Amino acid sequence: MSEQGLVLLVDDEAMVREATAQWLELSGFEVRCFSRAEAALEQIEPFCAGILLTDVRMPGMDGIQLMQEAFRRAPDMPVILLTAHGDVDMATAAMRDGAYDFIEKPYVPDRLVERLRRACEKRRLTLENLRLQQNLATQSGIDARLIGISPAIQRLRREILSLAELETNVIIYGETGTGKELVAQCLHDYGKRSKRPFVPINCGAIPENLIESELFGHEAGAFTHATKRRIGKFEYASGGSLFLDEIESMPLNLQIKLLRALQEHVIERLGANAPISVDLRVIAAAKVDLREDPQFREDLFYRLGVSELHIPPLRERIEDVPWLFVHYLRKGALDNDREPRTLSDHDLDALQSYAWPGNVRELKNIAIRYAIDPRVSLVELLSRQQPLQSRPVAHRQSLPLAVQVAEYEAQLIREALEQHQGNIKSVMDMLDLPRRTLNQKMQRYGLNRSDFTLS
Known part of the structure; x- marks a missing residue:
């Protein structure tokens, strides 16, 4: 596997397909090219390591049909659509149906590379979680009671x-x-x-x-x-x-x-x-x-x-933290009739960088709280364990820079929402953020507009 990840590229135009593949390979991706959607489907299975980049308009099975069939074989596989100008409405509807993103032709190569990089990272994390859960489900005996590697x-x-x-x-x-x-x-x-x-x-x-x-x-x-x-x-x-x-x-x-x-x-x-x-x-x-x-x-x-x-102590076996967290996260969701939540790269970094002064008992508590409240982010839960300003220096140093920055970012967005009583346009102007970026950050930090509007 290449450094950036695997891309399954589907386009019926040979020149476009070859040029795109060449650019992606120079950018560090492994690329497998297909002129027909049916041929690409043969490569797709639940644990396929790649993502799908497909043109929308193709003879035979088109890109939308390919996406739908890909989801049946690998439900969590990111799919990015290459669209002509007239297909934007179709692509927008496809995103509501689960497409990861779409890019309008002619596209800026660097923008395509960045979106593919994020999609590959998402796929890597999804597969890591799937394998983790699969391994946990197959464990028995003392391995299933004292969890860790x-x-x-x-x-x-x-x-x-x-x-x-x-x-x-x-x-x-x-x-x-x-x-x-x-x-x-x-x-x-x-x-x-x-x-x-x-x-x-x-x-x-x-x-x-x-x-x-x-x-x-x-x-x-x-x-x-x-x-x-x-x-x-x-x-x-x-x-x-x-x-x-x-x-x-x-x-x-x-x-x-x-x-x-x-x-x-x-x-x-x-x-x-x-x-x-x-x-x-x-x-x-x-x-x-x-x-x-x-x-x-x-x-x-x-x-x-x-x-x-x-x-x-847990801080001395930090590689066990994801295993323990996924175990208690899944149990918390099952016990409380909630949909299981997945962990992002940001989440995994926060979990493995936190000091866990309360050891497994603290981890279990946070996992269950994360499982039952879909509005809250994991970084926010970890930051609530003790107010940042009252933490001992050693404890603050146990949090990675990314987590401390995220805490501060969440605080700024929360304060802006409070100041403008949930008015998204005013918050966008105040923080100089596009709407899509603000929505993504609010979702990451478990912030809901309705919590800040006047009743």
């Missing part, structure tokens, strides 16, 4: 499957939002205890005076308001796996009791004297290295940390 995520999947077969306790390290509970769930589901309960508990979310009862249970009357016996998480998880998230927040006095339970495989409910045998695997998760935490018992660490897993 980076070496880091591939290594993590292998480590999980290896540890899942063992009975050792495991500590999972990772920043907030990296998916520690999902990793713990995979350790359980692909291990010997998969038919038994997986019981998660967030140690940092339970008040200190209640966490002992949550873990070990209590008898009726053990304390005020304990009106009946309650089975704790340890007892309930027996035979399966207990997941202790944010274990670094566990109070010191409870760490001692947890250590005894792990060493002796017995617990006692609050208010009871009889020991209860438990058989479970403990998977713990922490945001900090427990070795360096002075508030965490060293003997408990050695009991828990027989094996360790480290989940990299």
